[in-house]
Amino acid sequence: MTVVKVRVRFSPAPTGYLHVGGARTALFNWLYARHVDGTFVLRIEDTDAANSRDELVDGILRTLRWLGIDWDEGPFRQSERVELYAAAVARLLADKAAYYCACTREQIEARMKGSANQGYDGWCRDLGHTSGAVRFRSPDDGQTVVHDLIRGDVVFEHATIEDFVIQRTDGSAVFLLANAVDDVDMGITHVIRGEDLLPSTPKVLLIRGALGVPDAPVYAHLSLIVNEKRQKLSKRRDDVAVEEYREKGYLPEAMRNYLALLGWSPSGDEEIVPVERMIAEFDVTDVTPSPAFFDVRKLEAVNGEYIRALPVATFVRDCLPWLEMDPPWPPERFDLAVFERVAPFVQERVRVLSEVRAIVDFLFLEHPVIDPDSWAKGVARVPEAGELLDDAAGAYATCPWDPVALREVTAASAEARGLKLAKAQAPIRVAVTGRTVGIPLFESLHVLGRERTLERLHRAKERLSAL
């Protein structure tokens, strides 16, 4: 018995950026290929020239690489394999398994009006046209069974399958034909793709049969990823471009891990698992058949976990794009050494990397941006705010400049005023950072320096007095 090596393929159409659904399909193909030590083929389905653009292909490849999904063969482009499709169509035509059709959409609809059936009625089957679109002659009876690893056997009655177009009037192949030809030519053994393609599977199988290919690949139709209304994600309405998540500061490992959780789960109670373990445990048969909602909040939680698990130096490096590109502070004021000192505190407070700038901006801005709500809550509505600010300014002018000492003198002030430290630190925090929340205050002051701290305390006092 010969053991046939598993060959899978991810075949996106470059009609837009790679979206989360496509990314998950690619991921599951990749995980399966790596799990069984098979071959992962990348194929670009760009038979529709009008809707395909080169830069979109580049974007898809870039995103796959970012996610750590590598391919063993390809990328092949269907636009470069047109002779193969033309030859296949010629053969089907010669075998009377396909025929030319000259009907327009309008003519078909006019004929079908009032009929219970929809789709094409086979009008041109025996008219002997020699030009136009080419339609596959679907059998009138019998059935095709799709053997699906996730859904079991799915039966399609041939009577419900219309004579579908396999070649456009301009001579280009439709994906059904190209798909059938390529999967045979590339020796694809397992087809893992979205459930939206399930109804097209019997058509592809019919084409393969007419082309003289007796066997079929094993199919696995993944459930769709849906939005809050439980509809298939739409590029237009939903936030689905993987590239956008990258730009917001999601880590590729986190995105990959989250995507894998949609329809699959690792053994045990841990959901955050290294990719090696995913590969070791992944099997398409274990994938859930029901649709999954793309929950950004859970993605954020997963991303937060990945961020916290990073070595600090790596975290700092990963943050650089957000600190250096179009920052809210004058670029020349940015000081990497300063950021490195507070990085450990920042790291456990962000869920996406783009959040770092708002947490550390006070360190690089000439003056902190005072958040109105924070001012109201932390200063204006605190009766002792003025006194606390004065106490701090006085004590900070002479005390040793380290977090412990700063905390001590601040606590002493609080106690003298009959306040808890938690309450007393608020006006100071707002004065210096602009907000009531943030990284530990005394560490912040320490990094900021005595001079700038005192200056900010005085400005806040002036602002308070002016009201």
Next chain:
RNA sequence: GGCCCCAUCGUCUAGUGGCCGAGGACACCACCCUCUCAAGGUGGCGACACGGGUUCGAAUCCCGUUGGGGCUGCCA
């Protein structure tokens, strides 16, 4: 309309006839820790869509109902 798929906490899931008075994760709530916010810890809320079968026994098998979704293009 026709064809097809799906159905466990709000969400993602574990569960393949007895181990389930249904487990985990996210979210939410409470408490603890605490200079704020986080992080961390503890606890809580919370589901087998419905109706029939099959069986000694059903979340698990079968049928139906209902609900949701996909496809129905000379896009893929």
